[in-house]
Amino acid sequence: MSTIRFQALREASSRKPVHFEESGRKSALFGTNVFNEKAMKQYLTSDAFKAVQSAIQHGTKIDRKLADYIAMGMKEWALYKGVTHYTHWFQPLTGATAEKHDAFFETSFDGSDPVEKFGGAQLVQQEPDASSFPNGGIRNTFEARGYTAWDPTSPAFIFGTTLCIPTVFISYTGEALDNKIPLLRALSAIDEAATEVCKYFDKNVKKVTATLGWEQEYFLIDKALAESRPDIMMTGRTLLGHTSAKGQQLDDHYFGAIPTRALVYMRDLEQECMLLGIPVKTRHNEVAPNQFEFAPIFEETNLAVDHNCLLMDVMQKVAERHYFKVLLHEKPFKGVNGSGKHNNWSLATDTGINLLSPSKTPMTNLQFLTFFINTIKAVNDYESLLRSSIATASNDHRLGANEAPPAIISVFIGQQLTKVLDELKEVTKGKLSPEEKTDLKLNVVGKIPEVILDNTDRNRTSPFAFTGNKFEFRAVGSSANCSNAMTTLNTMVAKQLKDFKIEVDSLIDAKAMKKDDAIFNVLREYIKKLKKILFEGDGYSQAWEEEAAKRGLSNFKTTPEALKARISKQAMELFSEMGIMNQIELEARYEIELEEYAKKIQIEGRVLGDIATNHVIPTAIRYQNTLIENVKGLKDIFGAEFESIAKEQIILIKTISKHIEGINSKVGEMTEERKSANGLKDAQLIAEAYCEKVKPYFDVIREHCDKLELLVDNELWTLTKYRELLLTK
Numbered sequence: 001m002s003t004i005r006f007q008a009l010r011e012a013s014s015r016k017p018v019h020f021e022e023s024g025r026k027s028a029l030f031g032t033n034v035f036n037e038k039a040m041k042q043y044l045t046s047d048a049f050k051a052v053q054s055a056i057q058h059g060t061k062i063d064r065k066l067a068d069y070i071a072m073g074m075k076e077w078a079l080y081k082g083v084t085h086y087t088h089w090f091q092p093l094t095g096a097t098a099e100k101h102d103a104f105f106e107t108s109f110d111g112s113d114p115v116e117k118f119g120g121a122q123l124v125q126q127e128p129d130a131s132s133f134p135n136g137g138i139r140n141t142f143e144a145r146g147y148t149a150w151d152p153t154s155p156a157f158i159f160g161t162t163l164c165i166p167t168v169f170i171s172y173t174g175e176a177l178d179n180k181i182p183l184l185r186a187l188s189a190i191d192e193a194a195t196e197v198c199k200y201f202d203k204n205v206k207k208v209t210a211t212l213g214w215e216q217e218y219f220l221i222d223k224a225l226a227e228s229r230p231d232i233m234m235t236g237r238t239l240l241g242h243t244s245a246k247g248q249q250l251d252d253h254y255f256g257a258i259p260t261r262a263l264v265y266m267r268d269l270e271q272e273c274m275l276l277g278i279p280v281k282t283r284h285n286e287v288a289p290n291q292f293e294f295a296p297i298f299e300e301t302n303l304a305v306d307h308n309c310l311l312m313d314v315m316q317k318v319a320e321r322h323y324f325k326v327l328l329h330e331k332p333f334k335g336v337n338g339s340g341k342h343n344n345w346s347l348a349t350d351t352g353i354n355l356l357s358p359s360k361t362p363m364t365n366l367q368f369l370t371f372f373i374n375t376i377k378a379v380n381d382y383e384s385l386l387r388s389s390i391a392t393a394s395n396d397h398r399l400g401a402n403e404a405p406p407a408i409i410s411v412f413i414g415q416q417l418t419k420v421l422d423e424l425k426e427v428t429k430g431k432l433s434p435e436e437k438t439d440l441k442l443n444v445v446g447k448i449p450e451v452i453l454d455n456t457d458r459n460r461t462s463p464f465a466f467t468g469n470k471f472e473f474r475a476v477g478s479s480a481n482c483s484n485a486m487t488t489l490n491t492m493v494a495k496q497l498k499d500f501k502i503e504v505d506s507l508i509d510a511k512a513m514k515k516d517d518a519i520f521n522v523l524r525e526y527i528k529k530l531k532k533i534l535f536e537g538d539g540y541s542q543a544w545e546e547e548a549a550k551r552g553l554s555n556f557k558t559t560p561e562a563l564k565a566r567i568s569k570q571a572m573e574l575f576s577e578m579g580i581m582n583q584i585e586l587e588a589r590y591e592i593e594l595e596e597y598a599k600k601i602q603i604e605g606r607v608l609g610d611i612a613t614n615h616v617i618p619t620a621i622r623y624q625n626t627l628i629e630n631v632k633g634l635k636d637i638f639g640a641e642f643e644s645i646a647k648e649q650i651i652l653i654k655t656i657s658k659h660i661e662g663i664n665s666k667v668g669e670m671t672e673e674r675k676s677a678n679g680l681k682d683a684q685l686i687a688e689a690y691c692e693k694v695k696p697y698f699d700v701i702r703e704h705c706d707k708l709e710l711l712v713d714n715e716l717w718t719l720t721k722y723r724e725l726l727l728t729k
């Protein structure tokens with residue numbers, strides 16, 4: 001009998017929910033482990049407090065003397081909470097988060113005067129051993145140094161006994177080595193561009209903030225079961241496994257009662273989130289068995305991205321206490337839904353207006369339409385770039401693979417707004433007559449209901465949907481750091497708003513048009529161009545693929561194809577004009593992502609080869625030997641008659657041999673393809689070879705293994721099965 005699998009099953013089925021009790025009301029716990037405004041007021045001098053606040057709100061620099069005071073206050077707060085170490089917490093280009101812990105503890109060189117120390121220098125800057133982070137050639141050996149620098153816009157927090165200080169990661173030559181710097185630059189670009197456009201409508205607007213509310217999907221699998229599968233442990237997904245007889249057909253998991261063990265886990269996780277100031281609000285089951293979702297109240301984008309990164313770490317840590325493993329992979333199981341991370345995005349003014357929310361008056365609705373149409377225009381112009389921002393090996397399993405959202409980027413806005421755009425398209429060229437303007441304001445712009453009751457978010461196939469008061473970018477991968485998508489989206493929209501302002505101003509100046517005439521005129525011309533990107537139908541259908549091709553929309557089904565848009569002339573111009581990333585930074589990211597793609601497929605190939613050869617084949621042979629013994633026995637007893645009596649067994653023996661042969665030869669061929677891929681010189685070519693030459697073997701090898709799973713005695717099968725992984729509560 002297969003010991004690991006059955007031991008794991010015994011362990012999993014005897015598990016009871018872990019005892020957990022909330023230690024207080026959510027509102028009382030919220031942010032208690034965060035060095036937030038409240039803590040700062042308590043622990044900082046008023047000068048130091050003002051300096052941090054001004055850095056947060058206006059991006060002003062903090063001088064060294066004040067940094068010392070801030071560090072001192074932060075240290076006192078942390079020590080009071082039992083903290084022993086501090087770390088700069090950053091997001092290198094691996095997509096994960098990184099940290100290097102240092103103790104506050106110090107002594108003089110002879111061991112005397114032990115003391116806890118933390119000064120401005122340590123707060124502001126730290127030098128991790130940067131050479132082992134991917135840098136895409138930015139840091140050559142002679143300048144192989146980067147440093148992390150404090151980002152005061154995201155507050156320091158305590159996790160366990162460590163004070164974590166969110167930082168950016170930058171090379172000594174000034175290039176961004178992380179995901180945060182480009183994001184901060186993009187957020188500042190959109191602030192600037194959107195504020196300028198807001199001034200057409202309200203002179204009091206001084207700042208526009210991009211907001212993000214992510215919805216995180218994930219699977220929870222019993223720890224012992226997950227650990228019994230080498231593929232899950234090494235690649236985050238199952239590389240083989242026959243689908244379970246019962247999967248998600250009955251839709252009985254979605255929004256059903258949350259299983260008790262999972263619920264206790266969620267409560268514990270929520271409490272950790274509260275302490276860390278992550279405002280999680282919603283928890284529910286998702287479509288697939290053992291699949292769930294967590295969603296917060298939306299926040300300023302940089303903070304929301306940090307909170308999502310932190311959540312992904314904390315989810316895993318809390319899971320250990322509950323004997324679960326969290327799978328964040330986009331497609332952990334074949335045949336059941338994968339996971340995504342919807343990015344709900346909007347723009348908010350410092351006067352408290354959501355710029356993507358229709359409202360009561362015609363003038364504020366014209367403002368809404370301005371931002372609404374400009375966003376769609378940006379997606380229209382940069383659709384392939386937006387697609388590239390979510391391209392990873394794991395997300396390829398969803399995009400372009402007949403799974404929630406397709407690889408084609410399109411925008412869904414619903415019937416009501418489609419009608420509004422159709423009417424605005426007919427606005428007279430040039431100056432509008434007073435009658436037309438009144439009519440527009442009363443009957444078109446003025447008629448957009450405050451709450452759009454359209455079934456906007458019911459079209460789940462759209463990758464970029466307007467959902468009443470925000471856009472929802474649904475194609476982001478569940479394991480992704482949101483910053484890539486958010487940097488790209490905010491940069492695109494910033495550029496679009498900047499161009500819009502120039503066009504409107506030129507109509508006002510050159511044609512002596514009134515402001516709202518000019519705005520109507522520019523919007524009208526935009527709307528005419530949006531036919532390409534607007535799509536209300538079924539995004540999964542073959543008809544849409546054909547239609548999209550006719551429209552000239554990109555349809556990159558694989559990462560190596562999609563990533564090319566990252567270094568296109570259009571992308572280079574966009575990112576450099578907006579001051580987000582220079583050519584070196586863009587090329588570095590492109591190369592790192594290609595390398596990561598190839599490595600991921602390489603690892604999957606190796607693991608699959610190993611499991612197929614060392615688990616599946618030996619098990620199949622063991623079972624085949626039993627059959628052979630059986631046939632021999634029948635022959636002993638029945639003599640010549642055995643052939644008809646042992647007919648089925650003989651067929652089975654032959655079928656098993658056929659599959660073993662299939663596995664062996666395909667694993668061999670796949671290994672050869674890996675070798676030749678590794679021999680290539682160019683990152684793009686290597687990634688393409690892994691994609692086109694290596695990856696296709698996965699399905700063929702899997703097919704043989706999954707067939708064997710159905711044939712071989714259940715008692716002998718060593719790999720925990722889908723039904724066990726997915727249906728164990």
Ligand code: ADP
Pocket residue numbers: 211212213214215295296297298299344345346347354457467469470
């Ligand atoms: P659902 O999509 O489940 O019906 P909602 O649409 O209310 O629920 O919210 C989904 C997510 O959208 C939540 O994470 C929420 O915080 C976020 N969200 C709501 N409004 C905004 C906004 N103005 N900007 C960014 N995110 C938002």
Ligand code: MG
Pocket residue numbers: 215342457467472
């Ligand atoms: Mg939603």
